[in-house]
Amino acid sequence: MRAVEFHEYGGPEVLKLVQAQIPVPGPGQVTIDAVYAGVNFADLKARAVGYRVESLPYVPGLEVSGRIRSVGQGVEGLRPGQEVAALTGGGAYAEVVVAEAVTVFPLPEGVDLRTAATLPTVLPSAHALVHEVGRLRAGESVLVHGAAGAVGTVAGQLARAAGAGAVYGVVSSAAKAGHALKYGYDEVFVSDSFTDGLGEEIRRATGGRGVDLVLDPVGGDTLRRGIDALAVFGRLVSFGNASGAEPWQAGPPELYARGRSVAGFSILALAQSAPEAVRSLAERAFRTVVDGVVELPVTAEFPLSEASAAHTLMGGRTSTGKLLLRVADAGPAAEGSPA
Template structure:
């Protein structure tokens, strides 16, 4: 089979198409004949700096859609030929993908494989940020970094559907800001002065919830943008800075709190909780609450071009690799 791997860290050019043996499922596993694979910023970080890479060579890809090829021992509720979506911890850029059965779901009714490939990491993450971890209540305000990305696109719509009083975003360009404004956002700020803009937009009170995938100094500044009793949820360190820690001085005086979320972490520690979360999240797409646009697609051999686009921080929405027709 064909797959995309990298044998050293570096720019998009280190991605190479290889021919390799087709995997067979072990106990509790299935193999999926992939039709589509999602492209995520985590894939770029893996290639560039070894994020979550245990050893080389490494095959990127966290989310796929396709049809089950084979089912391993002890797997119930899944069968060969069934259309599914899967969350995998690497390995998605391939014609046949090995997946833990607990992270594989039948294709929800009303969804096609192309749309579904955009969902396994993005939608459960967005749902958790708004509901399970962020606990947004009707009338509250929220600030979302990366508002024009895949997760930001879903969060804006989920927050609006949850009755948010105001949905603010942070985006790095006019094009991204325009995109976010079409997907649930009231106002979009630039990264350089977002905390000042938040205070202006909220008449000095701050927002109730900040969702931050950037980390570092951006996280610290996000705390400054919080209202009394505000919450900040960290779900990444895209900026690559050393982790910044919050303590008594930042939190106690105004009752602020900090939480965190990782969909891959949840998949490892509590797969049943992830399955329940994914089911709730997928219903929002089926019911028309969330529309997640696929803004660019590439063939498997064009994976490097997909990485250049998402790594250049100019992309919006969701990017996919077309594995097979």
């Protein structure tokens, strides 16, 4: 079978298309004949700095859609030929993918394989950030960093559907702001950090009150200043460290005086520690797509052989929405360009 792997850390050029052995599912696992694989920022971090990579060579990819090829011992409720989406610990950039059965999800009625590939990481993550961890209540305000990315695109819609009083986004360009404004945001700030006046813009927009919920995938100074932007009893949820800064700390000086709180979330970490919780979370999140509450646009699609081009596009910070790799034919699509 074909797979994309890297043997050393570096830029997109280290991704190589290779011939690999077809895997066999172990107990509690299934193999999937992949049709689409999602591209995530975590894939770029794996390739560049070894994020969550145990050894080399390594096949990246955290989410896949396709048809079950075979099931391992003890697997119930899944059968060969069934159309599914799956969250994996890696290895999704391949024609045949191994996944733990507990994080393999039969497709809801009306969801095709292309749409399904956008769901396993993004939808549960955004749902948890807004609801389970962020605990957004009707009438509250929310600020989302990376509002034009995949998680940000979904989070804005979920916040709006939850009755948020105001939904603010932060993006790095005017073009991204235009994208975010289509997906639930009331106002979008173009800024790389709080250091160029963003804090003042938030205070202006909220009449000096601050926001009730901040969703932050950046870390570093952005996270620390995000705490300062919280209203009384406000919450900040950290779900990444794109800045590459040293691990953050928050304590009594930042939190006690105004009753603020900080929480964290990672769908990959939760899948390891509490996979059944991920399954329940995914089921709730996927329903928002079936019910028409949320849509996640696929803005670019590349064949498996051009995974490096997909990484170049995402790494250039110009992409919006969701990027996919097409592993096998499943209907017409625009190759290597906005879909």
